[in-house]
Amino acid sequence: MGRSPCCEKGHTNKGAWSKEEDERLIAYITAHGEGCWRSLPKAAGLLRCGKSCRLRWINYLRPDLKRGNFTQQEDQLIIKLHTLLGNKWSLIAGRLPGRTDNEIKNYWNTHLRKKLLSRGIDPATQMPLNQTSQQEERCPDLNLELTISPPHDHPHQQQQQPFSSGTSSTVTS
DNA sequence: AAAGGGCTCAACCGCAAGGAC
DNA sequence: GGTCCTTGCGGTTGAGCCCTT
Numbered sequence: 074m075g076r077s078p079c080c081e082k083g084h085t086n087k088g089a090w091s092k093e094e095d096e097r098l099i100a101y102i103t104a105h106g107e108g109c110w111r112s113l114p115k116a117a118g119l120l121r122c123g124k125s126c127r128l129r130w131i132n133y134l135r136p137d138l139k140r141g142n143f144t145q146q147e148d149q150l151i152i153k154l155h156t157l158l159g160n161k162w163s164l165i166a167g168r169l170p171g172r173t174d175n176e177i178k179n180y181w182n183t184h185l186r187k188k189l190l191s192r193g194i195d196p197a198t199q200m201p202l203n204q205t206s207q208q209e210e211r212c213p214d215l216n217l218e219l220t221i222s223p224p225h226d227h228p229h230q231q232q233q234q235p236f237s238s239g240t241s242s243t244v245t246s
Numbered sequence: 247a248a249a250g251g252g253c254t255c256a257a258c259c260g261c262a263a264g265g266a267c
Numbered sequence: 268g269g270t271c272c273t274t275g276c277g278g279t280t281g282a283g284c285c286c287t288t
Contacts, residue, residue, distance in 0.1 A: 089256075090280085110274060127274080128257065163276060174276075179255050 086120045090129055098122055098126055099134055134173045139171030143180055150178060152185060155196070 086094070101117035119126060131192070143151070147169060154165045162174035162181075169177065181196075189196045196234035 087258075109273080123273085124259090124275090125257075131275095132256070162276065177257080178277075183254055 077095065085114075085122050085125075087125075090121075090133075091097075094121065095129070097132060098130060102130060102134075110129065119228065128175075132173045135173075138169055143184075147172070151181060152189070155185075159197070 090098075097117050097119055101113065110127045113119075113123055113126050114121045117126070121129075146245075150169065151165060158164050160178075162178045166172055166174040166177050176230055186196045186229055195201070
């Protein structure tokens with residue numbers, strides 16, 4: 074049995090969103106704000122599941138989205154953050170105003186990964202490919218994320234090192 | 247000009263975490 | 268304290284676009 078499905082599949086649309094659906098979603102959220110995604114589709118008159126509405130809003134319809142090409146600075150920041158955080162796309166997105174986790178994830182997988190590989194750099198560690206095997210034994214990625222603080226820092230620093238890479242990696246924008 | 251292959255990115259799926267009851 | 272429900276996240280998929288032959 075397990076969990077109940079997030080929506081009744083027989084009564085929901087799937088696939089690409091139509092313009093009308095977008096407009097309905099925007100109109101509803103503009104009027105009522107982001108509330109309960111579960112009940113939103115019904116309230117907004119959409120034949121979509123809440124999950125789908127949330128995704129559409131966050132990744133595409135939100136007014137504060139930047140869209141368009143990533144800048145060099147953003148490239149560098151993403152690479153740096155990925156080295157520190159790994160595939161924590163939502164955390165990385167939290168450091169890049171106007172960008173979504175999905176967008177960054179796609180950009181990483183399609184552009185940055187290849188870019189680094191073509192330079193002979195291991196995307197996961199940013200070490201030259203012929204050194205990564207040695208590196209992995211000493212410094213598994215997992216340890217890194219323990220030293221990271223979330224985007225909205227709490228004032229009380231636990232006894233962890235903040236981003237300490239010294240140089241320009243003060244990641245706060 | 248057409249066909250095939252590769253690439254991009256919006257959207258879906260399943261799982262886990264957190265909160266409410 | 269346990270169970271159920273909702274939200275959020277990361278991985279994956281596939282339709283459409285673009286480039287090459």
